[in-house]
């Protein structure tokens with residue numbers, strides 16, 4: 001069995017400015033607009049664009065495991081498929097060694113694909129129920145002209161052993177195996193063509209917890225034995241922590257934080273990472289009060305929020321520079337704004353709402369009158385208008401809404417850590433109010 005030379009220090013995979021947008025039109029004329037008279041040919045094509053992956057850059061070193069984590073719909077699977085060229089990118093480069101996969105012809109790509117394999121969540125989906133396990137594992141070797149028949153059988157039996165299955169399972173059918181064993185068959189099949197890089201897309205999510213741990217341990221062993229590099233995708237943070245060397249956190253098509261696994265778990269910088277981590281169930285019930293669970297759904301990638309995409313759910317939205325509010329005052333204003341958006345309270349009269357959210361008159365008179373006006377709208381049941389007013393006067397004026405933060409080194413002397421958040425942009429100097437506003 002081959003081992004990859006680890007003497008090379010260049011990253012194995014380099015992703016640069018990668019985007020994948022889908023045209024979300026449906027039906028025969030989806031995305032077409034017709035002339036007003038309806039007689040001439042459709043004149044415009046203006047489909048909704050789903051920005052599933054948007055300007056993503058990162059690299060994966062040889063022999064390491066990069067974990068990719070984020071809520072459902074953040075673009076993890078799309079990113080994996082684009083990296084593997086199962087989907088062609090809208091923009092950007094995917095360097096594998098020295099080859100830019102995005103530029104390769106179909107035939108050159110077919111040759112290169114053998115070096116890059118994927119394991120999907122559902123262990124059953126890629127196993128043809130009519131084929132014996134031996135043939136399933138041999139199939140990719142045959143497609144790439146590797147070994148003769150005897151050689152393939154010998155290697156298949158070695159692979160079965162390597163993934164923790166009995167070599168005599170060679171003649172059995174997939175239905176004779178449990179979910180965990182089927183995933184091991186998938187691993188053997190992926191490894192049969194001697195890949196350097198394996199993308200694992202939620203490989204243990206469909207399995208019982210006890211089986212998950214065994215598969216993760218096998219993946220660790222196989223990485224050492226075969227010198228593999230992994231991109232491991234999961235929404236399960238404990239799995240990510242167990243398996244990864246570094247972690248990339250994805251939100252709405254973008255990487256918002258990337259860093260060494262322990263550093264990131266111990267000291268998350270991005271408010272999204274912090275929220276994700278605090279949503280991990282805490283075994284000690286006394287600590288439950290400290291969880292700041294993510295509220296609301298991931299917004300649509302068709303029309304993502306301006307500036308920082310997480311800002312609509314961010315508990316640390318930065319105060320607009322033009323207002324002169326204390327840290328506590330901004331916290332109150334922000335909590336009020338969120339409560340109005342969610343209509344999470346009963347608005348009986350102006351005074352009771354005011355007292356519920358504010359400790360006293362705000363030091364900034366403009367803010368004070370905006371909040372007052374919003375409360376008046378609410379008590380007359382005009383919640384939408386109140387939300388819109390607060391959005392216009394507060395959220396829309398925040399730097400978080402106006403400028404997209406770039407992924408930058410977080411400034412704590414850890415070159416492996418990058419964060420895309422205005423609270424951590426090295427070249428931005430926020431006013432005291434903005435800084436404190438952001439740390440709440």
Ligand SMILES: Nc1ncnc2c1ncn2[C@@H]1O[C@H](COP(=O)(O)OP(=O)(O)OP(=O)(O)O)[C@@H](O)[C@H]1O
Pocket residue numbers: 022023024050051052070071072073074075076077078079235301
């Ligand atoms: N072929 C497609 N056409 C249009 N939109 C798509 C397509 N594939 C994915 N999307 C959209 O792109 C976004 C990202 O989806 P993706 O499956 O990559 O997310 P994910 O993080 O892997 O989620 P999950 O964990 O649920 O699989 C979603 O909004 C999804 O609806």
